[in-house]
Amino acid sequence: MLVRLQAEQERLLAALAEVADEDALYQLQVAYLGKKGSITALSKELGRVSPDERKRLGAELNRAKAAITEALEGRREALLAEARARDLARVEDLTMPPRRPPFGTLHPLTIARRALIQTFRRMGFDVAEGPHVEHANYNFDALNFQPDHPARDMQDTFGVRDRRGAGDLVLRTHTSPVQIRAMLQRTPPVRIIAPGTVFRCDDDATHSPMFHQIEGLYVDRGVTMADLKATMIQFTAAFFGRALDIRLRPSYFPFVEPGAELDMQCPFCGRARGQTCSVCKGAGWIELGGSGMVHPAVFEAVGVDPEVYTGWAFGFGIDRMAMLMYQIPDLRQMFDGDIRFLQSFPG
Numbered sequence: 129m130l131v132r133l134q135a136e137q138e139r140l141l142a143a144l145a146e147v148a149d150e151d152a153l154y155q156l157q158v159a160y161l162g163k164k165g166s167i168t169a170l171s172k173e174l175g176r177v178s179p180d181e182r183k184r185l186g187a188e189l190n191r192a193k194a195a196i197t198e199a200l201e202g203r204r205e206a207l208l209a210e211a212r213a214r215d216l217a218r219v220e221d222l223t224m225p226p227r228r229p230p231f232g233t234l235h236p237l238t239i240a241r242r243a244l245i246q247t248f249r250r251m252g253f254d255v256a257e258g259p260h261v262e263h264a265n266y267n268f269d270a271l272n273f274q275p276d277h278p279a280r281d282m283q284d285t286f287g288v289r290d291r292r293g294a295g296d297l298v299l300r301t302h303t304s305p306v307q308i309r310a311m312l313q314r315t316p317p318v319r320i321i322a323p324g325t326v327f328r329c330d331d332d333a334t335h336s337p338m339f340h341q342i343e344g345l346y347v348d349r350g351v352t353m354a355d356l357k358a359t360m361i362q363f364t365a366a367f368f369g370r371a372l373d374i375r376l377r378p379s380y381f382p383f384v385e386p387g388a389e390l391d392m393q394c395p396f397c398g399r400a401r402g403q404t405c406s407v408c409k410g411a412g413w414i415e416l417g418g419s420g421m422v423h424p425a426v427f428e429a430v431g432v433d434p435e436v437y438t439g440w441a442f443g444f445g446i447d448r449m450a451m452l453m454y455q456i457p458d459l460r461q462m463f464d465g466d467i468r469f470l471q472s473f474p475g
């Protein structure tokens with residue numbers, strides 16, 4: 129048995145020199161010291177020899193095991209040291225820029241919407257929301273649209289078949305119904321903006337059946353149109369980085385009285401000296417959207433006393449805002465999903 133022990137030990141030492149990695153080292157350890165290993169097999173034979181022999185052989189066996197363990201550990205350390213030396217010897221250029229992971233980019237509309245929200249938040253407006261599938265009542269009636277108003281026509285409005293008995297449903301044609309929801313939920317002062325998607329039966333270079341608006345509403349005692357104008361001047365100053373003039377042109381929307389188109393002075397004019405501005409085409413003004421003083425009939429529909437409170441509202445297109453910011457010529461590019469277009473915006 130001593131001879132075999134000696135032989136095993138030598139075989140191991142020879143094998144150890146061949147071992148090239150930790151995996152192989154582990155295999156070797158198992159082959160000798162594991163449950164079915166050769167040294168373990170030898171120790172099992174101890175039970176069959178005389179007590180004196182057992183004592184002597186046992187001591188030899190233990191010594192051999194210790195020596196083998198030590199040899200394995202020694203080889204393991206040597207392997208680790210080799211690996212470290214290899215790592216350290218590798219010449220890396222630490223000044224090389226890292227490879228960029230393939231991040232997505234923000235859609236120009238998302239950038240515009242976030243910037244708008246941030247600007248109005250700082251001015252004290254809350255963000256309010258409403259559903260895309262809206263009660264016709266909130267989309268039209270409560271906003272003082274008469275039953276025969278042309279905007280209700282199926283040419284403009286996507287109707288939604290009502291399966292749950294919720295009444296007349298439409299895809300909201302504007303963000304104005306959020307005014308109704310906000311006033312039903314809150315008591316004045318109400319100061320909200322409502323950015324969101326709206327839908328109309330329309331499709332050409334300047335109209336998409338799905339587009340985006342931002343609504344603003346301010347209701348309190350003593351609110352006037354001067355507040356609207358001042359707020360819009362503040363807004364353009366914060367948004368475009370310089371104070372721009374605001375122009376109100378009389379117009380009609382059923383839910384405001386008086387109603388006005390809201391224009392802002394073109395922020396891009398004068399950038400290219402001596403040339404006609406390509407954004408406003410030399411007009412000097414850019415149309416933002418509609419606005420006006422909340423109609424008493426709207427207040428009555430939501431239970432706000434028009435003798436006590438007044439308010440203004442505005443609504444304009446975010447898509448057009450983004451097109452202005454980035455000089456995008458065709459609205460449809462915004463929704464085509466062309467990755468080359470989408471990747472060209474600084475996120």
Ligand code: DAH
Pocket residue numbers: 301302303304343344381384387417418419420421441442443444
């Ligand atoms: N909802 C109108 C539209 O989509 C825009 C609008 C006009 C909103 C006047 C308003 C407003 O809040 O006061 O055409």
